[in-house]
Amino acid sequence: MAISTWYFGLVEFVGVFSVALVVGVGGWLAHRDAISVGTVAAFVLLLANLFDPVQQLSQLYNTVQAAAASLHKLYELIDAEPDVAEHPHPVDLPASGVLAAHDVTFAYDGSTRPALVGLALSIAPGERLALVGPTGAGKSTVAKLLSRLYDPTAGRITFGDVDLRLASMGSLRRCIVVVPQEGFLFGGTVFDNIRVARPGATNDDVVEALAAIGVLERFEELPEGLDTEVRERGSRLSAGERQLVSLARAALVDPAVLVLDEATSNLDPGTESVVERALERLMGGRTVIVVAHRLSTVQRADRIAVIDHAHLVELGTHAELVARGGRYAALVEAWLRSQPASHV
Ligand SMILES: Nc1ncnc2c1ncn2[C@@H]1O[C@H](COP(=O)(O)OP(=O)(O)O)[C@@H](O)[C@H]1O
Ligand SMILES: [Mg+2]
Known part of the structure; x- marks a missing residue:
């Protein structure tokens, strides 16, 4: 849980920070006519293409974690049973009794x-x-x-x-x-x-x-x-x-x-x-x-x-x-x- 929160936050931060960096540096280069504004815009859009899957990956990680936890519980249940076994010739208990x-x-x-x-x-x-x-x-x-x-x-x-x-x-x-x-x-x-x-x-x-x-x-x-x-x-x-x-x-x-x-x-x-x-x-x-x-x-x-x-x-x-x-x-x-x- 702690890892996924941390990872999720980091991915989010790096995504936003990269866009800011591209806009900043791109803007400066465009201002000096080294590149066109269109190139900067394309870069920003492509960056989104890169970070969306990374973000999806972190969500997938959460899902896998939850599934692993469930599987673990399931194994505990399966393991919990064999402490007692049924008698080979079992009888039914009475409806009431001491x-x-x-x-x-x-x-x-x-x-x-x-x-x-x-x-x-x-x-x-x-x-x-x-x-x-x-x-x-x-x-x-x-x-x-x-x-x-x-x-x-x-x-x-x-x-x-x-x-x-x-x-x-x-x-x-x-x-x-x-x-x-x-x-x-x-x-x-x-x-x-x-x-x-x-x-x-x-x-x-x-x-x-x-x-x-x-x-x-x-x-x-x-x-x-x-x-x-x-x-x-x-x-x-x-x-x-x-x-x-x-x-x-x-x-x-x-x-x-x-x-x-x-x-x-x-x-x-x-x-x-x-x-x-x-x-x-x-x-x-x-x-x-x-x-x-x-x-x-x-x-x-x-x-x-x-x-x-x-x-x-x-x-x-x-x-x-x-x-x-x-x-x-x-x-x-x-x-x-x-x-x-x-x-x-
Ligand atoms: N699954 C277990 N395996 C080994 N020892 C256990 C287990 N469950 C309880 N014990 C031990 O048996 C003793 C009695 O436990 P328990 O019946 O749970 O006490 P209480 O319910 O009165 O708190 C304790 O010393 C406990 O550590
Ligand atoms: Mg107890």
């Missing part, structure tokens, strides 16, 4: 220190569990294991008593959905962008998903409604709308379990409340595991799991853990000190 970790230990490839040690946890259908703890404690690792983005190094994760390693990928991705912090968009319409979550879904299904989280009107108000192209020259959707697209994708899949890693940075307050309301509707009636960074989120959870140094150190309701006066109580104290009371 999500449980049985003595799960996990170390990332090439890492000697486990990111998670001896996790035992059982989450009831429809329960909302918040994961809290310091950075690097292992919260996201718990979320990734519960959604089978990785398999445990030791121990098992089960849903309705079925080991996730035995589940067919199809039923796994229908049953447990990870909602990313950022809504990624592809070229195409709003319809297309939501439909990717469940290929084969009809337009009516997409409309239903948007209505289910209460944001249908907001998208219908776009210039061409749900047929609006979202990526003509950059994104036409705001950050908040992109998040709503992610939520609508999850609503379209309609899973039993939702896994969320709460964003640490806030949207603007107006958009924030729209996203929050849509999220609340999406979470209704489902099992939810949320990596929480805000007090308001943990207060709405049924139970809270405190993770520290790869271990589950406390588990209970907000009231229980506050009364206990341990790690969670200290965390709440710190939260209350750092934010104005009106925001809690």
